[in-house]
Amino acid sequence: xxxxxxxxxxxxxxxxxxxxxxxxxxxxxxxxxxxxxxxxxxxxxxxxxxxxxxxxxxxxxxxxxxxxxxxxxxxxxxxxxxxxxxxxxxxxxxxxxxxxxxxxxxxxxxxxxxxxxxxxxxxxxxxxxxxxxxxxxxxxxxxxxxxxxxxxxxxxxxxxxxxxxxxxxxxxxxxxxxxxxxxxxxxxxxxxxxxxxxxxxxxxxxxxxxxxxxxxxxxxxxxxxxxxxxxxxxxxxxxxxxxxxxxxxxxxxxxxxxxxxxxxxxxx
Amino acid sequence: xxxxxxxxxxxxxxxxxxxxxxxxxxxxxxxxxxxxxxxxxxxxxxxxxxxxxxxxxxxxxxxxxxxxxxxxxxxxxxxxxxxxxxxxxxxxxxxxxxxxxxxxxxxxxxxxxxxxxxxxxxxxxxxxxxxxxxxxxxxxxxxxxxxxxxxxxxxxxxxxxxxxxxxxx
Numbered sequence: 001x002x003x004x005x006x007x008x009x010x011x012x013x014x015x016x017x018x019x020x021x022x023x024x025x026x027x028x029x030x031x032x033x034x035x036x037x038x039x040x041x042x043x044x045x046x047x048x049x050x051x052x053x054x055x056x057x058x059x060x061x062x063x064x065x066x067x068x069x070x071x072x073x074x075x076x077x078x079x080x081x082x083x084x085x086x087x088x089x090x091x092x093x094x095x096x097x098x099x100x101x102x103x104x105x106x107x108x109x110x111x112x113x114x115x116x117x118x119x120x121x122x123x124x125x126x127x128x129x130x131x132x133x134x135x136x137x138x139x140x141x142x143x144x145x146x147x148x149x150x151x152x153x154x155x156x157x158x159x160x161x162x163x164x165x166x167x168x169x170x171x172x173x174x175x176x177x178x179x180x181x182x183x184x185x186x187x188x189x190x191x192x193x194x195x196x197x198x199x200x201x202x203x204x205x206x207x208x209x210x211x212x213x214x215x216x217x218x219x220x221x222x223x224x225x226x227x228x229x230x231x232x233x234x235x236x237x238x239x240x241x242x243x244x245x246x247x248x249x250x251x252x253x254x255x256x257x258x259x260x261x262x263x264x265x266x267x268x
Numbered sequence: 269x270x271x272x273x274x275x276x277x278x279x280x281x282x283x284x285x286x287x288x289x290x291x292x293x294x295x296x297x298x299x300x301x302x303x304x305x306x307x308x309x310x311x312x313x314x315x316x317x318x319x320x321x322x323x324x325x326x327x328x329x330x331x332x333x334x335x336x337x338x339x340x341x342x343x344x345x346x347x348x349x350x351x352x353x354x355x356x357x358x359x360x361x362x363x364x365x366x367x368x369x370x371x372x373x374x375x376x377x378x379x380x381x382x383x384x385x386x387x388x389x390x391x392x393x394x395x396x397x398x399x400x401x402x403x404x405x406x407x408x409x410x411x412x413x414x415x416x417x418x419x420x421x422x423x424x425x426x427x428x429x430x431x432x433x434x435x436x437x
Contacts, residue, residue: 017298171386241417
């Protein structure tokens, strides 16, 4: 018998999960297999707690405690030559583990190595801002706040960066529907015309494949156009759309197809 | 009879033409459709190509203006995001009557491929649209054809009557 799956929380389930599906994993290797990374890990371990560390696709991944993130990145930058923070963001693990994984992707141009610092925070917790260490974290942390709702303590301008300031919800959460929640669906109508305009403007037409040839309000049949709102029977006569009216246009030369020249040479 | 006999009713006589107010006003309006530079996405590239020498919008009297107060037509060329929706309304309100709107490309028509939370599903949810151009992105020929159809539409209207302001609601 198939295992019972509660259906009252379908939104929170981001993916359909197959019982027999095993998600493919990139193979991990020990840190000792790379001597540069091994030395780096020793230096981090000497001062901070390291929860886990391994090498994946030639990059070392180090799990630390979330409270240490500023100090660890400072150590990496000032002593271990990881001078660039190329990327940082969060991963939504709310459904599985009730929190977020935050990663800092570091690059050392001298060592020609990339290293990733990871840490896990629970829902509702804030992280320490690393904007004072790396300027690139300025916008990244704002984006993290915009997309996941994770605040960075000590950030100089903790506001949304992509979505409007008055937006509600955090779009990169796995529970956020791709086509938007009710707030998103009515955002522009509510903001410009007010909530009372919802009935007049109507809901969004989200079915992109919808074509109704009998609907003359929204669709037209090429070559058989009728005025908007006409009831369509299906026997509409062919209409030739001309550039100009039959009687000619005042002070504008009549366009005659016979006099026009077709240029075959594209490089004319 | 004088040596320079003039047939006033013929073209090439004196520059005199007899017409109605409607026709002369509509002739003026339809042959000087100044467009707002409003490229929002990749359709904007096609719009720029239409304005450049090969397709040459200037011969229609369509000149791109950088101010809504000098523009007659707003060519919405590209994806309209929800964040930008209030600004398109503001720009549209700043344009002087009479004004027209061309919705250029799938994104402006219906939201197109961006069936997401951040995209307005058709600019006609915000402002009234006169002409929809299909395509992703429409070729400059399509925009050219669209402008010619808009000229036809302008000529079909009575110019002398006070135009009712176009409002979505």
